[in-house]
Amino acid sequence: MRKVIEVSTKKQLASFIDFPHDLYANDVNYVPELFIAQRDLLTPGKHPFYEHSQIQLFLAYENDQIVGRIAAINNTNHNKVYGGKDGFFGFFDCINDQEIAALLFSAAEKWLLEKGLTKVLGPTNFSTNETCGLLIEGFDGPPVAMMPYNAAYYLTLLEQIGFTKHVDLRAYRYTTGNYNDRSVGLIDKIEERLKRNDITIRKINMKNFNSEREALREVYNKAWDKNLGFVPMTDKEFDYTANDLKLILDPDFCVMAEQNGQIIGFALAIPDINQILRKIKRGRLFPTGLIKLLTGKKKIDGIRILLLGVVDGYRKMGIEACLYGHIIKSFAAKNMKYAEASWTLDHNELINKPIEDIGGKLYRKYRILEKAI
Structure with missing residues (x-):
């Protein structure tokens, strides 16, 4: 039955x-x-x-x-x-x-x-x-x-x-030594040009997390407003997600673009916590899952580039490339083995092209489907 x-x-x-x-x-x-x-x-x-x-x-x-x-x-x-x-x-x-x-x-x-x-x-x-x-x-x-x-x-x-x-939706992959060093090397020149417009790139300040979170929330809801199907997060929804991510956040992988103290774009990568979760039976933290989680975090050797967005009016200036470049530089400095950039819309060349220029290889696709009822 x-x-x-x-x-x-x-x-x-x-x-x-x-x-x-x-x-x-x-x-x-x-x-x-x-x-x-x-x-x-x-x-x-x-x-x-x-x-x-x-x-x-x-x-x-x-x-x-x-x-x-x-x-x-x-x-x-x-x-x-x-x-x-x-x-x-x-x-x-x-x-x-x-x-x-x-x-x-x-x-x-x-x-x-x-x-x-x-x-x-x-x-x-x-x-x-x-x-x-x-x-x-x-x-x-x-x-x-x-x-x-x-x-x-x-x-x-x-x-x-x-x-x-x-x-x-697309997912791109970088591996150690298999990305475009020349493109990453151009980041310094682009940053010098941006500084003439008082635009600088910096890491998140974890000591001032609550204030940073509020600024990022505003940028998130503005920068993604043209994405197909995007709905702005409520304040509580963004804070809920941000507080969860804070538990695994590495400040070297959260970088912001700002102009005269106002954040106009940011990129975020997170450790691939799935390296640990796949070893936690049935998703239970007890009796041994919590120990695996706590002891395994430092051994993670991959990241997911989760978010990248720049508010309207500041796009096509090279900010996107600079944000990605800083993530990739930290990726190399920390001897990570792989990075996934995901997800991006299949037709979003403004984001997809910088990823490909730096050496990202399209390796997975996902689909959102529809049906009349």
Whole structure:
């Protein structure tokens, strides 16, 4: 017997979080999410997303065994910004079974329709400000920090249900000694030119983190306002994310461009914490996971270049290249083995070209899909 139920209890929520661990038990590239972080993310009242929007979680069963999961997401802030009736899906995981996938999406779409929504896009967990995209190219290794992972058959499941491409996202990779030294070397000359306009590049000041966070929040919401599907973070959402990232932040990998004391752009890279998380069984910090986390941080030898943005009016001046150059310089100085720059929109040449010029190699693609309901 096959059925789909709404998640309504703490026990069911724990099962929802744990299902991917069983689904990917034999996949060497799978990285479990931390249970406590996923629990807070999916519990109304714990994450500020719920102050303006709603989600509903669903589990699919075959007899007594869980065989799939999905979240239906009503992001009301998104529809306020774009004036549409878009719904979203996220946290989708499923066995390779077309009927189970169809049952999950039927339940999710019914819930979205009841909210007055007419289209569904995804995967997004909860929005493009969090983990998003379906891996469609590059299944040959584990994901890096805060990037999704899924089996190759997911795309077929979604296309058979009627989903089509909305937009593709890119991930680039640098490896030790395999980037363009000449391009990085030009950064000093570009910086000298920028200084004539009173634009300087500096690292984040961790002793003044709260003030820096506020300035970065303003830049983030301005610099990404033209990105497809971007919704500005509320103050609480940005602070929630920033405080989480602070736990693993290396100030050498958070650099800012400012003019006369006003921040006009920034780039952020984070340690690839997935090197440790993939060793933490079922995402549990206890009894041994916390020790692995604390002792393994200093051994991380890869980074993810997570964010780069410059506010309108300061683009095409070389600031983007300078910010990336500083990240790559720190990458080399710390003897890191690899860096991933992700994600960028497939058509965003303003960002993609500087990445490629410095030597980034396109090695993975992700897709956000859409379907009318």
